[in-house]
Amino acid sequence: MKTARLMVIGVAFLLSGCAAYTAIDANKPVVVGNKVSVMPQIAWAKAASPGVAATLWTADGVALDSLMFFTGIEPGQPLVSVAGVDKKEVLKYRTGMVPDDVMELLASNIEKLGYRQIATANLRPAPFGQAEGFRFDLTCTTSEGLKVKGMAIAAQRSGKLDLVLFLAPDEYYYGRYSDKIDSLFASINAAK
């Protein structure tokens, strides 16, 4: 069941802790993919992201905060690829999805990473650069029993999905960075 998968994911994250990081300057705009750029707001480290089709940044380490940029996701592509999980079972991005569908897509995909008790809320329109986008919030639990909060912003442009997700423990870390993430979301530069 998922227990075996949780161990694999946990180990993968531990291993990523040993991987090389690349520093991200707080005050220089960064292109994160699919012609989407952001102003980082704080100093980040770019880390390896095993099993996740995203560029991953972290401020204090991936176990404490993760900022994931899923960019240019094409129809038929999932957001994650997890060893031991049949690809047929991972929900893929589809043409014609509405914001509710995208929110369910993300929740379903991170469930395959081993997160539990996932709940999404507050789906609302929000600008994604110059494009029409949307935001939502989520809560979940890690395999270590840690309560995690998250916020996401997304847009569908030219038939592709761009989604930025921030996850951090509810205790201390989410609150520490939530204002900065709001500012980072507002700094997104992306054409319609």
Next chain:
Amino acid sequence: MIMRRALALLCASLLVSGEATAAKPQPVGELPLNYTPAPDSDEAGLWMMSVEVEKGFRSSPLLVRDPALNAYVKSVVCKVAPDRCDAIRIYILDIPYFNAAMSPNGAMQVWTGLLLRAHNEAQLAYILGHETSHYTLRHTIDMWRRARSATGGLMVLTLLTAGIGALAAIGMMNSLMAHSRDEEREADEHGFLLASAAGYDPAQSAEIWRAEAAEDKVTPKHEDIFSFTHTHPAPEERLATMQKRAAELSQGHHEWIVNKGVYLDAVKAFRAHWLDEDVALGHYDASLLLLNELIANEPESGLLRFYQGELYRRRNAVGDPQNAVAAYQAAAQFADVPAAAFRGLGITQMKAGDKTAARQAFEKYLAVAPDAGDRAMVEYYLSHL
């Protein structure tokens, strides 16, 4: 990567150990009342390990702490095994799979996926009777002696206490505690006698296995390795056995306890969450089968029909949008329809291009749930119709 492979190998070795090393169990006999193992015995060591895992249950975010639900499940255990009532501790864990498990020291896990699937108290009683029987028949010490002689039991103990995570530890513990199929058959028979002696309808024992056998056929097999059916007799075999035993017991007896209403009242407050979790697994075929079973048991549930609509909408196979609309509309006929059914109906009709129907559904959603957290999104949808 090496660590990942080592963990996978360890899991694999644990999973096969229950069967491969089951040369010939040496039964230690039924657990005496108020029993505590001798301090220098291997059984005492096993109990100590169980105490550590039980501590993990208490602090786990997966633990369902609702006093009323815990008291209800405990009351069923006490009806089935009154002489063990004080010794058994119940831990309801929020895990959306059909499972329950028993530690040798009397800590019983009951997963919410089991509580979602039971149709009535009698069905729950037969499962709890089975688990209680593993405890009273001391199956775990037999298994432990087999496993320890063949695999690195101490290595497992070290891993269990090495901070690998709450759910991972629960899974490894359950894997370690996997009984042989003969022990499972013995617990089936013993549990059957306990629950039927308490007056529970024996036909319900067969009924829950009939539903589980059907669901098992459409559940992805890799999701099954830690579930109730993995080391247990095949659901079909169990179903045949239970049907035969129920037929034998039912002759001339007409006053069995089922307690459907009592059971549904006890779980009512939690079902939306449990269904949310089941739908989120993405096992659409298995979930649809489960919902059909639940709807057959509760034909007037708007909540269940809403989740049927959600499953069809998310699966989005040929014909599913039409099935989703029908399910949402059916849900709307009942008093307990969730407001979200109208949002789901609106989304499905909007995607189908039926703007008028979509508008009506979204407006109904906002009328029923004016303070909804996604009001701005639904208003956005409306503005584009």
